[in-house]
Amino acid sequence: MTDGGGPRPLLSVERLGKSFHGRRVLDDISFDVRAGEVIGLIGRSGSGKSTLLRCLNMLERPDVGRIRLDGEEIGFQGGQRRAVPARVLARQRAAMGMVFQHFNLWPHRTVLQNVMEGPVAVLGVPHAEAASRAMVILERIGLAAKAGSYPVTLSGGQQQRVSIARAVAMQPRLILFDEPTSALDPELVAEVLAVMTDLARSGTTMLVVTHEMRFAFEVCHRILYLDQGRVADGGTPAALLARPAGSPVRGFLGAAVRMLEDIGHA
Numbered sequence: 553m554t555d556g557g558g559p560r561p562l563l564s565v566e567r568l569g570k571s572f573h574g575r576r577v578l579d580d581i582s583f584d585v586r587a588g589e590v591i592g593l594i595g596r597s598g599s600g601k602s603t604l605l606r607c608l609n610m611l612e613r614p615d616v617g618r619i620r621l622d623g624e625e626i627g628f629q630g631g632q633r634r635a636v637p638a639r640v641l642a643r644q645r646a647a648m649g650m651v652f653q654h655f656n657l658w659p660h661r662t663v664l665q666n667v668m669e670g671p672v673a674v675l676g677v678p679h680a681e682a683a684s685r686a687m688v689i690l691e692r693i694g695l696a697a698k699a700g701s702y703p704v705t706l707s708g709g710q711q712q713r714v715s716i717a718r719a720v721a722m723q724p725r726l727i728l729f730d731e732p733t734s735a736l737d738p739e740l741v742a743e744v745l746a747v748m749t750d751l752a753r754s755g756t757t758m759l760v761v762t763h764e765m766r767f768a769f770e771v772c773h774r775i776l777y778l779d780q781g782r783v784a785d786g787g788t789p790a791a792l793l794a795r796p797a798g799s800p801v802r803g804f805l806g807a808a809v810r811m812l813e814d815i816g817h818a
């Protein structure tokens with residue numbers, strides 16, 4: 553199905569809702585993501601950003617609404633209470649990479665093994681091919697020299713870069729990032745954002761929950777502003793910055809607006 557003559561969206565979220573213990577955490581969330589788009593999800597702590605990502609990746613089950621990937625409905629959707637066969641679920645999960653705040657690398661495996669494990673175990677890629685593909689990705693993120701190292705010997709920034717490499721190695725249709733830099737010491741944030749920027753600029757479809765406003769406004773094509781579980785505003789960075797001073801998104805951005813406007817004019 554097409555929307556206004558454009559191509560079918562890669563990801564389509566329709567009227568998603570989720571409550572915890574009777575309290576609405578996601579309320580009537582709808583948006584589309586086209587292939588190659590980088591979408592930023594911003595909003596105050598507790599506005600529902602992580603829960604939304606977790607619903608997309610089927611770590612959380614929405615109460616109502618639909619999520620379609622390439623036109624195919626994913627996961628178990630509330631309302632219908634319909635379970636998808638495990639084999640289909642595995643395929644759908646593999647299509648969406650996820651990078652978490654905490655890197656969760658396997659401590660007893662080398663960097664190379666961490667990156668190649670998914671393709672071998674889940675996708676059935678032959679060992680040698682998975683290893684050479686993993687090395688290409690490690691080169692790209694500047695960590696080829698660490699291929700034989702164990703995660704504990706790496707800095708937090710390097711570990712997060714490896715976890716991004718691990719997601720990329722699965723060749724997903726899109727990658728979800730859940731505050732990937734918020735567990736890092738400030739001096740390590742830039743190297744992770746540089747890898748994400750490189751991915752974004754090379755056409756990777758990405759949904760990024762972030763408190764890094766500079767990254768959101770410099771790199772994302774569109775930004776969704778969540779407030780109390782609803783998409784309270786959304787648009788291009790320029791459109792959001794052009795909202796009137798009293799608007800909710802401007803209220804959220806506060807003093808950061810001036811810095812972001814300067815980026816836009818640079």
Ligand SMILES: Nc1ncnc2c1ncn2[C@@H]1O[C@H](COP(=O)(O)OP(=O)(O)OP(=O)(O)O)[C@@H](O)[C@H]1O
Pocket residue numbers: 572573577595596597598599600601602603604
């Ligand atoms: N498993 C859960 N059980 C009960 N409440 C939950 C659960 N997960 C999230 N919540 C609540 O849902 C609300 C939204 O949480 P969520 O983590 O999605 O927000 P967020 O916007 O990602 O916040 P932050 O920026 O702090 O990570 C919060 O009030 C949170 O306490």
